[in-house]
Amino acid sequence: MGQYIVRRLLWVAFVLLLIVVITFLIFFVMPPTDPAVIFAGKQPTPELIAEVKRQFGLDRALPVQIVLFVKRVFLGDQYGWPGLGLSFNTRSALKPIILSRLLVTIQLALGAALVWVLLGIPIGILSALKPRSIFDRLAMGFALVGVSAPVFFLGPLFLYIFWFRFGLGGLGSGYYSIGQYGLGTWFTHFIGPWTVLALLYAAFYARMTRANLIETMAQDYIRTARAKGLSERRVVLKHGLRASLTPLVTMFGLDLGGLLGGAFITETVFNLKGIGAYAIKAVFSGDLYAIVDVTLIAGFFITFANLVVDIVYAFLDPRVRYS
Amino acid sequence: MPEPLLEVRDLRVHFPTEDGLVKAVDGVSFSLQPGETLGVVGESGSGKSVTFLTVMGLVTSDQAVIEGEVIFEGQDLLKLPKDEMRNIRGSKMSMVFQDPMTSLHPFYKVGYQIAEAILTHQSVGKKEAHEQSVEMLGRVGIPKPRERANQYPHEFSGGMRQRAMIAMALSLNPDMLIADEPTTALDVTVQAQILDLIDRLREEFNASVVIITHDLGVVAEHCDNIQVMYAGKIVEFGDRRDIYYGSHHPYTWGLLGSISRLDSASKERLQPIKGLPPSLIFVPPGCAFHPRCPYVFDRCRAEIPRLLPTDGHHASACHLTLSDKERIFNEEVMVRR
Numbered sequence: 203m204g205q206y207i208v209r210r211l212l213w214v215a216f217v218l219l220l221i222v223v224i225t226f227l228i229f230f231v232m233p234p235t236d237p238a239v240i241f242a243g244k245q246p247t248p249e250l251i252a253e254v255k256r257q258f259g260l261d262r263a264l265p266v267q268i269v270l271f272v273k274r275v276f277l278g279d280q281y282g283w284p285g286l287g288l289s290f291n292t293r294s295a296l297k298p299i300i301l302s303r304l305l306v307t308i309q310l311a312l313g314a315a316l317v318w319v320l321l322g323i324p325i326g327i328l329s330a331l332k333p334r335s336i337f338d339r340l341a342m343g344f345a346l347v348g349v350s351a352p353v354f355f356l357g358p359l360f361l362y363i364f365w366f367r368f369g370l371g372g373l374g375s376g377y378y379s380i381g382q383y384g385l386g387t388w389f390t391h392f393i394g395p396w397t398v399l400a401l402l403y404a405a406f407y408a409r410m411t412r413a414n415l416i417e418t419m420a421q422d423y424i425r426t427a428r429a430k431g432l433s434e435r436r437v438v439l440k441h442g443l444r445a446s447l448t449p450l451v452t453m454f455g456l457d458l459g460g461l462l463g464g465a466f467i468t469e470t471v472f473n474l475k476g477i478g479a480y481a482i483k484a485v486f487s488g489d490l491y492a493i494v495d496v497t498l499i500a501g502f503f504i505t506f507a508n509l510v511v512d513i514v515y516a517f518l519d520p521r522v523r524y525s
Numbered sequence: 526m527p528e529p530l531l532e533v534r535d536l537r538v539h540f541p542t543e544d545g546l547v548k549a550v551d552g553v554s555f556s557l558q559p560g561e562t563l564g565v566v567g568e569s570g571s572g573k574s575v576t577f578l579t580v581m582g583l584v585t586s587d588q589a590v591i592e593g594e595v596i597f598e599g600q601d602l603l604k605l606p607k608d609e610m611r612n613i614r615g616s617k618m619s620m621v622f623q624d625p626m627t628s629l630h631p632f633y634k635v636g637y638q639i640a641e642a643i644l645t646h647q648s649v650g651k652k653e654a655h656e657q658s659v660e661m662l663g664r665v666g667i668p669k670p671r672e673r674a675n676q677y678p679h680e681f682s683g684g685m686r687q688r689a690m691i692a693m694a695l696s697l698n699p700d701m702l703i704a705d706e707p708t709t710a711l712d713v714t715v716q717a718q719i720l721d722l723i724d725r726l727r728e729e730f731n732a733s734v735v736i737i738t739h740d741l742g743v744v745a746e747h748c749d750n751i752q753v754m755y756a757g758k759i760v761e762f763g764d765r766r767d768i769y770y771g772s773h774h775p776y777t778w779g780l781l782g783s784i785s786r787l788d789s790a791s792k793e794r795l796q797p798i799k800g801l802p803p804s805l806i807f808v809p810p811g812c813a814f815h816p817r818c819p820y821v822f823d824r825c826r827a828e829i830p831r832l833l834p835t836d837g838h839h840a841s842a843c844h845l846t847l848s849d850k851e852r853i854f855n856e857e858v859m860v861r862r
Contacts (some may be wrong), residue, residue, distance in 0.1 A: 422627035428583055429622075430614030430642040432692070441630055520677045521631055 207513070208490065214505045219272065221501040225494045226268050257477045271494065287491035289484075296495055300477065305368035306377055306501070310468065311461040314399040324406035326411025332439065333416060341408060348405025355500055356398045359469035364394070375473040395472040399465055403457060407450065414446035421445070452511050460506025463500025528599070529556035530701060530733050531580065536593035540573075541709040543807035549575040549589075551757035554832075562727060562734045567754035567782065570802045573737045574761030576754075577703045581620050582610040598700070616646040619694035620735070623706040626688035629678040636662070636674025639693045655678050661692040664729075666722060684715035688722065695730055702727070702737045705747050708743060721749050741780050745769065750838075753777050756803050756813035759832055773841035773850040775818045778857070812844070820845060820853065 246254075247266045255261040262270075275284045283297035289296050304328045326347075329338040372390035418424070419442050427441045428434075466479025477496060484492035516522050530800055538550040550572040557563055567573045578584045580595050582602060595602045596617065598639070603611060622628045630638060630658050632809065639658035649657075655674070662670035665688040678686055687707060694702055704723060708716035720736075724747055736748060744751055751768045753761040753776060761774040772778060779798035798815035809816055815825040824844045832842040842848065 422622060422624060423630040424691075425583060426628045426693075427630070429836050431611045431613070431621045432641070433611065433645075434616060444632055445630070452572060485837060519632060521679050 203516075207509075209513070210509045214502075214509060217505050218498060218501055221479045222272060222494060223268055225497045226264065226271070228408055229488075229490055230264060271491075275498070286495045289489050290494050291445055291487050291489050291492075296492055299480070300492075300495055300499070302479045303477040307469070307478060308462060310395055310399065310465060310474060311458060312475055313396040314461070314465075315454070315458050317396050317400035318403040318407055320406030321400065321448070322383055324413050326408040327415060327438075327443065329408065329412040330415035330419065333412075338412075340513055342412070345405040345408045348401040349402070350411075353402070353465075354471060356401060357394070357468065360394050360398055361471075375471070377474045386432065395436075395468050395474060398471075399431060399468045400463075407453070408461070410450060410453065411446065414449060415442055418442045418446040448515060451518060452515055455507045455511035455514065458505075459504045459511075460500075462503040462507075463507055464496070527558065528630055530561075531557040531560045532564065532594075532596040533576070533580065533661060534594040534596070536579065536595065537591070538575055538584060539588065539590045542806075545803045546590075547801055548757050548808060550579065550810070553593075553754070553757070553759055554555070555752055555759065555762065557565060557733050557735065558789065559700070559733055560715050560731065562724075564748030564749045564751040565735060565737045565754060566744060566751060567739055568739055568802050570756070570805060571754040572757040572805075573754045577620070577705065577735060577737060581703065582607075583620075595743065610852065612646070615642055615699075617695040617699055618701040618703065619697070619699045620703040621687070621690050621694045621716075622706050624710040625744075626678065626710070628690060629686060634675055634677055635681065635689050639674075639689070639696055642693055644695050655819065657696060658692070663688065663698045665692040665695075665726070667692075682760065684713050684718060687711060687719055689728065691719075691722065695726060695732070698730055699732055701733045701735070702730075703737070705737045706739070707736065709738070709740075715806065716743070723747065731796055741768075753780070756808055757805060758842065759811065760814065760843070761841045764824055768840040771851070771854060772814045772838075773835055773839070773845075773847070774843050775845075775853075776814050777841075778816075778854065794819065804806070812842070819847075 212262075253350045257359040260267070265447075271287070274287065278284060279287060279427070281288065281297050286300060288294060289299065310501070320384070329341045332338055353484075361373075361375060365375075372387065373394055373395070374391065376391060378387045378391050415438075423445075424437060424441055427437045428482050432441075464476060464481050466476075466478030466482050468474070469476040469479040472484070477499065481496040481500075483489075484496060533556070534554050535775060536550055537548070539832045540547040540549060551577055552645050554762075555563075564695070565573045565576070575760065577583060579589075579591060580597070580602065582605075584591070585607075591603060593603070597613070602613070610729070613731075615703060620819045629635065635657055639661060640654035643654040644651065648783065657671045659674045662673055667673050667685055667688055667806070670740075673681070673685075673689075676687075683691060687710075691702075691704075691707075695802055702723075707723070708719050720743065723734060723736070726732075738744060745765065748765065752759050753774065755776050761768070761772060761777050767773075768777060769781070772781065776798070779796075782796040783798065795814070796819055803813055803816070811824075811826045811828055812818070812821075812830050815821045818825065822844070830842040830844050832840050834840040835847050841850070845853070
């Protein structure tokens, strides 16, 4: 198992390197927003641009730039570790910006994850146990809405109903950290984003749980469990659910990993300064190092989540362990 | 005549489906004595499995229309509340199924699954239950049972898995063990081992055994009485000698004729029963077997034959006269064999 993990970590490192290379390539191949120009300010003279380029190493060959970037990430730069560089827009260190943005996104992602697990899976279980009943039809109808209605529709709708119409100021948009505004304000301002973001995932999870559980309950080992005289509750939870959960755990890990890279629509609609919104900003302003940093972080979360999920799967399904 | 362990009276199990009412079991009556081994033989769709799933309470009135009586140790199981039935199921009567690979939960250790059955019905500690499950694995002939109890089903071979299932079924010392096609999913060589195991355990545990199979060869050595089923009804009932050396139903003759023999000339073709098993929604009128019967005559198409004793407890459901049956058996069936 140890060997396996080491191999996988090396693979993670390789994938991240690839991400950095490709991001650089895309940046320099696409219609250029020359970072030097951005940095130099309004109406820069060619000499100024050349000077800026020299200072930031932008006049070097592309592979050299990439190597320098990677080196700084691992060894740190003048702003600390990891060396995330600086923003050409604000001309300040990227690390504190990114960390604070990441903090917001993590709060958003974890909260939404909790909501969608607590909402989606029980609904899926109840639907599976009473297929084609009224509850099942309503639940799957709700799931259909959740899967179809986009965040940029539900978000404003939520704000319109609760903040505007009902005047519940506490449910408005914006990020209010616990440290500065207290638990209550923080919480009420996250209800909207959590719910709206979780709805899509809850719908998926409800449908998946239902399908998995229905299929599992038709298996032979469920008949054996009943033949042993076990209570129906035990049959469903310990025998049925246990087997249907493994694909859900996999999905959860991957979903959360992806979400930690940023949920830019939700963040934009609810005015949360998360890393997703920052990514959009960086791309539109051509802020090279910011773009690469954000992409690298998202890539890291996803590949790492993949690794964790594979390990967890081996714990859950003993048949997988010996391959 | 002592009290029968199990007495089934006119059991009917009909499943309502979109295509119509499936009459899986349609008027089945028989009894099982303590210590007896009963073989139940029939094709897929004959109702043999559904009969015993209903006896076990695994087919309920939520899924099917059930009529008749199932009297086990003096109680009509069909009238029992679900909780009481759950107490009996797994402890007083237990069942082993066809495919042990899919019948065991892939995510739990084998010892755990056996101990779970014990813990459900007995108030013992977990350690004690685990010890009992290790002991049971030993009793069914699995070497190194302590190690095996800590393994998962996919680490066992097919024969061992079936042994483990049998261990699980016998762990609470039931009065009746129902084995539904216990050897069908196994290699031929392993089949014999499992059947011998069931024989041995029946004596050790003093249980009655029901072996459900489509294979007449399987029941030959291991069953006291044999019941042949077709289209939801019993068409013949008798002991070993009756069925093999003097059967009285064209379907049974067909089954006997389709057994391949080691000593037959290699050029001899197997004699299958012509035609296909009938739909259980649109069962043929009269005798359900009549479309496939080589000896059919008018009465067969109109009137359902009743299961009537021909001598002693040997009974068959066929309109042919006894002398005709005996003649046909001696002249045609015996010769073919």
